[in-house]
Amino acid sequence: MLKKINITILLIIFFASLSIAGGKIVTLKNGAVLIENKRDYNPTFSLVIMIKGGIFRENHENNGIGNLALNSWEKSSKLLKVVEDLGGAFNTSNLSDFSEISLSIPSKYLDEILPLLQEFLTNIKIDKDIFENEKRITLIKLKAIQDRPDELAIKSFMKATYGSFPYAMDTLGEIETVKKLTINDAENFIKNLLQAKNMVVSIAGFYSEKQKNILTDIISKLPKGEKFQIKCEKSNIENDKIVEKPHPNIKQAKLFMGYTAPDATNEDYVPVKILSEVLGGGMSSIYFNILRKEKGYAYSVGSFYPSKLCNSRFVNYIGLDYKNVKDALATFDEIGKNAEKYINNEKVDKAKNYLTGRILMEAQTNYKNAWYAAFFETLGLGGRFFDNYISSIENTSTEEVIKAAKKYLSGHKTVFILKGEN
CATH class of the missing domain: 3.30.830.10 (Metalloenzyme, LuxS/M16 peptidase-like)
Structure with a gap:
């Protein structure tokens, strides 16, 4: 309850400053x-x-x-x-x-x-x-x-x-x-x-x-030029792929597992941002609790979802003994395909509070204020999207986050494993 009050206060202060500006x-x-x-x-x-x-x-x-x-x-x-x-x-x-x-x-x-x-x-x-x-x-x-x-x-x-x-x-x-x-x-x-x-x-x-x-x-006075065209065809994952690469200087494996994820203008952009935080956003995340605390596999584990003009990737990563790679992959799959068993209102609310709090605090600096406006305009969301971004995070339901998990974490995937030579 206290966290929600703090976020509300931040929102009031931030949007008041916007209206004055x-x-x-x-x-x-x-x-x-x-x-x-x-x-x-x-x-x-x-x-x-x-x-x-x-x-x-x-x-x-x-x-x-x-x-x-x-x-x-x-x-x-x-x-x-x-x-x-x-x-x-x-x-x-x-x-x-x-x-x-x-x-x-x-x-x-x-x-x-x-x-x-x-x-x-x-x-x-x-x-x-x-x-x-x-x-x-x-x-x-x-x-x-x-x-x-x-x-x-x-x-x-x-x-x-x-x-x-x-x-x-x-x-x-x-x-x-x-x-x-x-x-x-x-x-x-x-x-x-x-x-x-x-x-x-x-x-x-x-x-x-x-x-x-x-x-x-x-x-x-800068030259007008021509509109630069970006073509997004073939930015999705079309087939499952597993790549393993040996490295002489490591003892434990580094595993990256990625799915096709939506571009920044897609309606699922915000739910997937929240999903990334729920699953792999820190020590309270689902991946951390299962793969590190319960199974003891990981020395590092998490997920990320970069904002892109074309199809992005939802990436799970973990550092672990190579012998545990197979089970870690199965665990990632299980959580994604059966998200309703792992994701609940409490976890989603915690992720939303973290995302909004971090973004609002960042945007108090002039640089980040200018940066976010340029960033969202460049991505095609509009220079005023910041306001909508915060409200979209706040208004996204647990059901929408679970739906996003089932939609994006069950398709074709790329797996890359960097492992020791022995």
Whole structure:
């Protein structure tokens, strides 16, 4: 009861702040979407730019170009040094469905930062030495993955479950592809990336109307470009698959088991998010209690369900002795197919409280406020979906969560096992 009261208080505070902020969403003449949320009580400013495409802009010949290009571009800029000297943060990244540029700064320095942001976005420059250094660092990271079983296992699982679909590629790239990348490849990637029709620009915090207009003018001058098309065909699992891979440096096995899960615009998106928390969201989850507490199999166990533009995966994972793998797989199957035996109102309410509490607390920062708005807009849910997301979690019933389990955890699956050599 106390937890429900706490969540209600958080909701009241959060939505009160939203109504005061008066968020707006406009589409600029060049096609960029601008989302603004004035939060004058917080003397900082955050900007998040998401550009649709992500790993879909790469192929098996240039895999890793997005990560390398963005990191080199960021570190070559004067903007990075000035922002960090002023106590702010500036980052770029390439993810599965989009590329991200983010900036957070005390609002009193915004006038100083805006001209540097304009220079960064309109005059693409990558320093050759910085590019070569970032390339060297990336290759070191890729080689190190072979000695990091957890990273190797998830990377191998993604390849096994997505096959030839772009999500199978690691955004970091592969050693053989990164070696071939040039500074010209990086500059061309950035120039092709900065097309307004694929861009969502989200701002939150304390800023003046004049500053907003200057930023709008900067974004409006970016080339319109063409809508980037993402095709989701063949992103589902069509056949059962089991892949085992030996590793010389591990004694216990790492098991990943994945099912086709809905994209972010699907009506089952929220029920499956709750399902993931109920089954594998921590020490009170069903998987933890059965596979670790009761059976004593696991040193780590859980589940996750990433938000994706195309078919995602509902992934169960566990670290355990190889001799127990067969029973662990059977246990995962049993729980999914007979969810009504394991899932009840108490477990669902606990999961809902955790999800809403975590999201609401995160969104109190300007960066996360701007990030969520851009994220949901990019996924096709709309920049105002945050409000609906919270209420959808609150209003999802136990029966809907059980229905989602039976629907998604009984189809074709991919199993990947990283095991010791002996």
